[in-house]
Amino acid sequence: MASKLMHALQYSGYGGGADSLKHVEVAVPDPKADEVLVKIEAATLNPIDWKIQAGALRPFLPRKFPTIPGTDVAGEVVQAGSAVKRFKTGDKVVAILSHANGGGLAEYAVAKENLTVTRPPEVSAPDGAALPVAALTAHQALTQAANIKLDGSGERKNILITAASGGVGHYAVQLAKMGNTHVTATCGARNLDFVKGLGADEVLDYKTPEGASLNSPSGKKYDYVIHGASGIPWSTFEPNLSATGKVIDLTPTPSAMMTFALKKLTFSKKQLVPLLLIPKTENFDYVVNLVKEGKLKTVIDSKHPLKKAEEAWSRIMSGHATGKIIIEP
Structure with missing residues (x-):
């Protein structure tokens, strides 16, 4: 042609x-x-x-x-x-x-x-x-980087999802709630009800003091952060993480890569993990099938x-x- x-x-x-x-x-x-x-x-x-x-x-x-x-x-x-x-x-x-x-x-x-x-x-x-980039990124971050089992099995994890109303974020909230998770999410004030409607347990306006500090309203420490926002330094994440908490950075900057390297070098149990999407056919089929079944919107x-x-x-x-x-x- x-x-x-x-x-x-x-x-x-x-x-x-x-x-x-x-x-x-x-x-x-x-x-x-x-x-x-x-x-x-x-x-x-x-x-x-x-x-x-x-x-x-x-x-x-x-x-x-x-x-x-x-x-x-x-x-x-x-x-x-x-x-x-x-x-x-x-x-x-x-x-x-x-x-x-x-x-x-x-x-x-x-x-x-x-x-x-x-x-x-x-x-x-x-x-x-x-679906392709956004849903597959959310799926890979949750199932591979955070080891969440989307069939609901596995021990309960506390998850923070930043930029939860965006392309990746709105899929990440829905997928995370298929697993055994408590989800705290951040977004703008106009989207608080929208993100709550996706299934998030707690939603923070990122422009409020609580939202900017990422403190869970219920006082939970995060086992994993699915991080799709920008401009949040490691020093804001660290006090909110569990002893072995990990920040999975979907858009890593040079400074984030420096933090990743530093945490590795110092054998810190709290880690920043940069995520590079590696599309796989089986994961692709999986998310398409979830939409077909009405489980992912x-x-x-x-x-x-x-x-x-x-x-x-x-x-x-x-x-x-x-x-x-x-x-x-």
């Missing part, structure tokens, strides 16, 4: 925010042997998308300019590579694209077979597209047409989205 053109959004250098996004007509990509070509029905943005544009991972990402950003898509397979076994033309899927190549803000994208899963009829395209902040995707970009940069921002053709 390479001779056919498609509408896409791209940028040609670092910086510039939404103003640097350009609407272009480019060739529909051809799938390699292990890839499927997906006609996109919905895509979603994550904070990492605008951070890459801002140069947070330069010179490694993006791999080349111009680049079409976006990694989380749902749609229909229109062509399968020669080595693809699990999918055929017409299959409805959810896929996570690589940050190196992106491609989500377009009418079509190519996805690796091993990073693509079937989307059942019960899961809408927007609900499916919202996607909260959509706003929807934007591809032709006005700059609005979605500005919204994700604001840091005030409740749930996920969706882009549709």
Whole structure:
């Protein structure tokens, strides 16, 4: 299909925010042997998308300019590579694209077979597209970094989730409550009832003295912190942690990496653990199936047409989205 053109959004250098996004007509990509070509029905943005544009991972990402950003898509397979076994033309899927190549803000994208899963009829395209980075990050943080068993078994743990009304946070609260946990969460004042409705046991307004100090209203010390906010120093976390408490940092900064190294070197039982998402097909299938069964819900902040995707970009940069921002053709 390479001779056919498609509408896409791209940028040609670092910086510039939404103003640097350009609407272009480019060739529909051809799938390699292990890839499927997906006609996109919905895509979603994550904070990492605008951070890459801002140069947070330069010179490694993006791999080349111009680049079409976006990694989380749902749609229909229109062509399968020669080595693809699990999918055929017409299959409805959810896929996570690589940050190196992106491609989500377009009418079509190519996805690796091993990073693509079937989307059942019960899961809408927007609900499916919202899942990859956000839900998989929450799942990995809870089940692998924090060793929470989502079947409710295991000893009870006290969990703190920061930025609980955001993309990762709103999934993390729901998933954590499937386990044997007491969940304290932080968010802005306007989202207190929303986060409580997701299942959090205690909710703190992060702008109040109690919220800023992260003190649990019931006096609990946290065994694990799923940390998706920014600007909170280790010194704020440390007195709130249990003797072996760990802060699982979803967006580690250079100073956080220094704290991680220092705690390792001094054999501290309280640890800061940087998390790097490693998508796995079985985890991907698991979260999609939870949505199918009505056990995990996607909260959509706003929807934007591809032709006005700059609005979605500005919204994700604001840091005030409740749930996920969706882009549709």
